Amino acid sequence: MLRSCTAGLRSIWALRGRREGAPRLSMDLQPARRLFSTEKVIHKDWALPNPSWSKDLKLLFDQFMKKCEDGSWERLPSYKRTSTQESEDFKTYFLDPKLVEEERLSQAQLFTRGFEDGLGFEYVIFKNNDEKRTVCLFQGGPYLQGVPGLLHGGAMATMIDIALGSCTGGAVMTANLNINFKRPVPLCSVVVINSQLDKLEGRKLFLSCNVRSVDEKTLYSEATGLFIKLDPEKSST
Template identity: 40%
Template sequence: MARSIGRICKGFQRLGLLSKQTQLIPFTRVPVGTVRTIVTLPSFLFPQPRDFSLPNPSWGSEMTRMYEHYESQCEMETEGGQKGPWRRLPSYNRLLKYATVFPSGGVYLSKMIQSKARLFTRNIRNPGAAFEYVLFVNKEEQKCVCILQAGHLLEGPPGHVHGGAIATMIDTVTGTHATFLSGPVMTANLNINYRRPIPLGSTVLLESCLEKKEGRKTFITCRVTSTDGSKLHTETSALFLSITASHLLGG
């Protein structure tokens, strides 16, 4: 198998479709500092990933209206000639997956499991059936807003969104916001108070705000409301801890 891959790579290189580069591989079992030549495959073998946070036919009128509202604040020009305070965050389905770091050391790629792994809020092929959402961040105000349209596959109580699905989106939004503010983080605590059920198919806003930062700790609050703010669905306080590669590797 390795020889076959090598012949294929050499063929691409002769055609000018392949490049080589030298890179340190610090997280494998080879001695630290070992230099390997790795191959970069031609880009046409890996198509541009799809951004799932863009409008599609499944979006209802309220979802579209709220998207256009925040998108306009990303593009508008201020008096100083700068763009608006909001920035849309693209959302992909991940191309590279890293398997669990085993106690024996090293980072492994599982051929079967990892090739099928997906970011599960984006793993439904049918648009609008589950988590249909888009996130915007405001660096100046240290806020993050998510526009969520809850699909029919998220049903819990008859006709309403499952509480676990709501918690998933709160963790997604607050975690993304904390990462934007503090770099890589992991969820340490989510305290959710459910106030009012969310009807299936409805569009709601998740508004995340920075409360404070203390060392590795980032404290976030989040409210889920109707798009006009008249109905409060949940209130949340969240704690995230900043992490490094050594934390991920069990160090």
């Protein structure tokens, strides 16, 4: 779900307060099933600053929010739970009730948003629709460690997948992801993922990105991805 940046700016301080406060889950002591029900959750936007964000991340965030003011860029909100529209988009293809119990599905959440503030994936994505590109600001927390003191390559791959996916629209799936890890990323540092749509060929979207340090001096990774727009005539399950 995209939202205009102007609206984002208007409500950002209110949302900051919400993010930093207690989770807005229903606390009416209903059974767990109701607690996890999407109807009962007030969706919180996680792509907003919280106290764990480093100075670098906050600075870059503020710079991009400024770029949003003329409408050329927009900040993409991010939610733990899939929106009703997204669920509908994918239901046709994947949600075979025989494969996933409704109970389990009601607990589902985006795994990059499943960590306490600062421990896992802290990120925000800005999109330039005209230029078909996005910039993802990412700070990988201590629970994403691979080699001691360094970010796990799988965590980087996850963020690359999400960053590339943010250049697409509608119901798409990653078909191919190629990553060259050139330099290790220090744990808890901030990296910038620049992604772009290179080519659209029928249902195939060819994308690429690079991952750099905030000062742009270090190139950590380069990647290409192929995403496929799902065909409504086909079901993948």
